[in-house]
Amino acid sequence: MAILGCGNVGAALVGILQTRADALAVQAGARWEIAGIAVHDMDAARPPHVPIELLTTDAAALVADETVDVVVELIGGLEPAGSLVRAALDSGRPVVTANKALLASHEGVALRTLADARGVDLLYEAAVAGAIPLVRALRQSLTGERIHRVMGIVNGTTNFILTKMGEQGADYASVLAEAQALGLAERDPTADVEGFDAAAKAAILAGVAFGYNVSDDAVIREGITGITSADVDFARRAGYVIKLLAVVERSGEDGLSVRVHPALVPNAHPLASVRDAFNAVFIEGEAAGELMLYGQGAGGLPTASAVVGDLIDATRNLLAGTTAPAPEREPAHLVPEADLMAGFYISLDVADRPGVLGSVTTAFGANGVSIRSVEQEGGSGEARLVFVTHLAREGDVRATLDVLEGLDVVERIGGVMRIVGVA
Amino acid sequence: MAILGCGNVGAALVGILQTRADALAVQAGARWEIAGIAVHDMDAARPPHVPIELLTTDAAALVADETVDVVVELIGGLEPAGSLVRAALDSGRPVVTANKALLASHEGVALRTLADARGVDLLYEAAVAGAIPLVRALRQSLTGERIHRVMGIVNGTTNFILTKMGEQGADYASVLAEAQALGLAERDPTADVEGFDAAAKAAILAGVAFGYNVSDDAVIREGITGITSADVDFARRAGYVIKLLAVVERSGEDGLSVRVHPALVPNAHPLASVRDAFNAVFIEGEAAGELMLYGQGAGGLPTASAVVGDLIDATRNLLAGTTAPAPEREPAHLVPEADLMAGFYISLDVADRPGVLGSVTTAFGANGVSIRSVEQEGGSGEARLVFVTHLAREGDVRATLDVLEGLDVVERIGGVMRIVGVA
Numbered sequence: 099m100a101i102l103g104c105g106n107v108g109a110a111l112v113g114i115l116q117t118r119a120d121a122l123a124v125q126a127g128a129r130w131e132i133a134g135i136a137v138h139d140m141d142a143a144r145p146p147h148v149p150i151e152l153l154t155t156d157a158a159a160l161v162a163d164e165t166v167d168v169v170v171e172l173i174g175g176l177e178p179a180g181s182l183v184r185a186a187l188d189s190g191r192p193v194v195t196a197n198k199a200l201l202a203s204h205e206g207v208a209l210r211t212l213a214d215a216r217g218v219d220l221l222y223e224a225a226v227a228g229a230i231p232l233v234r235a236l237r238q239s240l241t242g243e244r245i246h247r248v249m250g251i252v253n254g255t256t257n258f259i260l261t262k263m264g265e266q267g268a269d270y271a272s273v274l275a276e277a278q279a280l281g282l283a284e285r286d287p288t289a290d291v292e293g294f295d296a297a298a299k300a301a302i303l304a305g306v307a308f309g310y311n312v313s314d315d316a317v318i319r320e321g322i323t324g325i326t327s328a329d330v331d332f333a334r335r336a337g338y339v340i341k342l343l344a345v346v347e348r349s350g351e352d353g354l355s356v357r358v359h360p361a362l363v364p365n366a367h368p369l370a371s372v373r374d375a376f377n378a379v380f381i382e383g384e385a386a387g388e389l390m391l392y393g394q395g396a397g398g399l400p401t402a403s404a405v406v407g408d409l410i411d412a413t414r415n416l417l418a419g420t421t422a423p424a425p426e427r428e429p430a431h432l433v434p435e436a437d438l439m440a441g442f443y444i445s446l447d448v449a450d451r452p453g454v455l456g457s458v459t460t461a462f463g464a465n466g467v468s469i470r471s472v473e474q475e476g477g478s479g480e481a482r483l484v485f486v487t488h489l490a491r492e493g494d495v496r497a498t499l500d501v502l503e504g505l506d507v508v509e510r511i512g513g514v515m516r517i518v519g520v521a
Numbered sequence: 522m523a524i525l526g527c528g529n530v531g532a533a534l535v536g537i538l539q540t541r542a543d544a545l546a547v548q549a550g551a552r553w554e555i556a557g558i559a560v561h562d563m564d565a566a567r568p569p570h571v572p573i574e575l576l577t578t579d580a581a582a583l584v585a586d587e588t589v590d591v592v593v594e595l596i597g598g599l600e601p602a603g604s605l606v607r608a609a610l611d612s613g614r615p616v617v618t619a620n621k622a623l624l625a626s627h628e629g630v631a632l633r634t635l636a637d638a639r640g641v642d643l644l645y646e647a648a649v650a651g652a653i654p655l656v657r658a659l660r661q662s663l664t665g666e667r668i669h670r671v672m673g674i675v676n677g678t679t680n681f682i683l684t685k686m687g688e689q690g691a692d693y694a695s696v697l698a699e700a701q702a703l704g705l706a707e708r709d710p711t712a713d714v715e716g717f718d719a720a721a722k723a724a725i726l727a728g729v730a731f732g733y734n735v736s737d738d739a740v741i742r743e744g745i746t747g748i749t750s751a752d753v754d755f756a757r758r759a760g761y762v763i764k765l766l767a768v769v770e771r772s773g774e775d776g777l778s779v780r781v782h783p784a785l786v787p788n789a790h791p792l793a794s795v796r797d798a799f800n801a802v803f804i805e806g807e808a809a810g811e812l813m814l815y816g817q818g819a820g821g822l823p824t825a826s827a828v829v830g831d832l833i834d835a836t837r838n839l840l841a842g843t844t845a846p847a848p849e850r851e852p853a854h855l856v857p858e859a860d861l862m863a864g865f866y867i868s869l870d871v872a873d874r875p876g877v878l879g880s881v882t883t884a885f886g887a888n889g890v891s892i893r894s895v896e897q898e899g900g901s902g903e904a905r906l907v908f909v910t911h912l913a914r915e916g917d918v919r920a921t922l923d924v925l926e927g928l929d930v931v932e933r934i935g936g937v938m939r940i941v942g943v944a
């Protein structure tokens with residue numbers, strides 16, 4: 099085995115391989131030997147259990163080593179990880195990786211397609227939702243299942259922020275600062291809070307659950323930076339919590355929708371109880387019904403645990419001369435955002451004078467958006483209207499918002515969010 | 522493939538095999554043909570999609586048919602299911618079954634041991650928690666993981682009853698009647714409410730998670746029939762819900778505890794939000810941390826979905842000449858009930874006069890049980906004391922209860938339940 103990268107996950111992996119060596123040999127059907135550990139800097143500080151004599155800076159030579167049966171890629175990022183994974187697959191060696199950025203890139207789509215076509219294992223349980231056995235559940239347990247929807251909380255940072263906003267009534271900026279102080283958010287939080295990380299995972303899930311290999315730039319994406327205390331407040335009073343969701347679902351005859359956005363989730367929904375930095379993925383299948391898998395989405399040890407599960411699979415498959423099954427592709431195309439159907443929450447700051455509600459609701463009606471409820475707050479010249487719609491076409495909602503924006507009684511369009519569970 | 526049994530699950534399985542035939546052939550690597558469907562009564566009413574020409578009453582002959590590669594056992598119960606499964610395994614053919622009663626019996630332990638020893642697949646994802654991909658997660662994803670504890674809500678009937686008691690304040694008898702009217706509880710509810718069904722699943726989980734093959738009669742078992750509205754009420758006020766849990770956990774150096782009992786689960790625990798007839802299993806692993814798998818635990822289609830997943834595995838393994846990995850056995854012995862450690866909830870009806878609290882708490886102290894909190898309710902001659910203990914040895918708690926029973930100030934010992942999450 100070649101291990102590429104020795105950061106948190108790599109070091110945790112080496113530790114598990116050492117302390118559980120006997121048990122793992124039984125499970126895998128063979129005893130693993132680490133041929134080498136490729137690192138960028140030989141002199142970086144590392145835990146004492148990492149064997150220094152196995153370190154090398156020549157990752158390409160390590161992958162080219164003919165005694166290496168399996169390659170574990172834990173470098174992260176696009177390059178050199180992509181070239182190294184490609185070299186391993188090209189030579190017919192299975193690869194285990196936790197690299198979601200690579201897998202969700204255009205090169206990642208090519209690598210996944212290559213692995214399927216060549217019949218070489220490219221396993222990546224660790225790339226989505228850490229130790230949660232999600233990829234294997236979808237690729238194996240549910241491989242005979244017609245999946246309707248996969249909907250998950252796959253980013254711990256944003257879930258921590260939204261949990262605190264919901265439970266403590268704190269505003270976005272102060273909770274973000276708290277998350278940064280706790281090390282749960284990066285100094286530049288863009289990848290998390292703008293939904294880029296979740297979008298990469300949504301792209302990977304589209305491949306795993308629906309056989310539709312898509313790159314992350316094709317994922318419809320919206321982050322959580324626009325969510326206000328007023329939105330959180332309304333959600334709580336109406337029996338919802340706000341979650342950033344990655345959603346992959348069938349739409350229409352043979353369409354697929356892949357997207358990331360905040361949504362109002364009813365309190366009784368299993369995803370609503372997923373708090374703090376935990377991850378969970380909710381799966382709806384034709385025969386299996388509703389399933390949810392919950393756990394830690396990040397961290398060196400949980401991620402390394404998922405890598406170990408994949409290593410056992412790869413080794414057993416290698417010994418048996420087989421590979422993990424490739425998912426069958428059923429949906430034929432991605433559905434444009436405008437054609438998606440959802441219930442919507444829409445908050446408007448309006449002038450507080452007679453006739454306002456009439457002209458606003460007329461805009462909804464003219465665009466075919468049916469209102470389920472409206473709530474008015476405020477007084478003294480300005481008021482807030484909060485609408486909840488029935489199931490509506492997203493394009494019609496956007497057209498409504500365009501009209502509303504042009505009305506002089508509308509001061510400002512506040513939160514606009516989809517609602518889970520509106521039929 | 523031979524299908525033994527054509528009730529709800531069998532008929533649902535035949536339906537899935539027909540409507541998803543092409544997709545399943547791709548996933549399994551071979552197209553399945555049903556050689557025959559063994560039934561008890563040729564003339565029983567069946568859905569129109571079940572092909573009558575494949576029905577036979579001679580299950581033994583069907584299993585003996587040399588063209589049959591895989592046997593699916595959906596008859597349920599101990600016999601003739603046990604003999605048929607044994608015949609199939611003896612002849613080296615893999616078996617997929619949903620029969621928890623058989624698997625958890627002494628014969629089931631023998632069959633599981635036989636399958637491991639002979640290297641023949643005996644797969645039973647459907648036997649525990651329906652469509653939830655629990656068995657595969659434990660046998661594959663987490664096979665390299667050192668599991669500390671598996672703790673689950675694995676009986677939908679009792680979870681429905683406890684949910685209604687908790688949310689509607691209804692008493693046990695009236696909710697049981699409601700569950701029976703809805704078809705969620707049997708006319709004779711003993712198997713569910715006394716924990717026998719959950720105990721069978723706990724026994725199976727001990728084998729899957731810890732490689733410890735135990736039969737259900739070795740499982741420590743307590744049902745929900747003694748739970749009162751007062752218990753539910755206290756739990757709610759104290760921030761808990763009551764759940765019937767199947768628990769399999771390491772205890773001490775090399776011990777294992779396998780048990781079923783009601784417990785107080787903190788509201789913030791993921792298991793607390795599992796409502797109505799849903800099942801969920803919480804797993805704690807050394808590297809993976811906390812995981813939870815949630816879904817429908819029963820029903821023809823969800824169960825058939827799990828059978829299909831196993832059939833795909835069995836077929837792929839057969840084609841590759843391999844089998845599912847057998848879990849490594851680590852614990853060496855079952856821990857006696859008296860040696861288990863837990864926090865306890867204890868409710869006592871006592872005389873309402875001075876000195877009562879003193880003599881009661883002395884009984885706790887004398888037996889080494891440390892009290893975390895006590896709450897007194899009532900007045901007018903009688904009162905209720907509700908104790909919550911720190912972590913205590915179960916034998917010490919039982920000894921305390923024996924002393925309390927002998928005190929003349931104690932009118933009655935009410936609810937005694939373990940509490941999840943006390944450290």
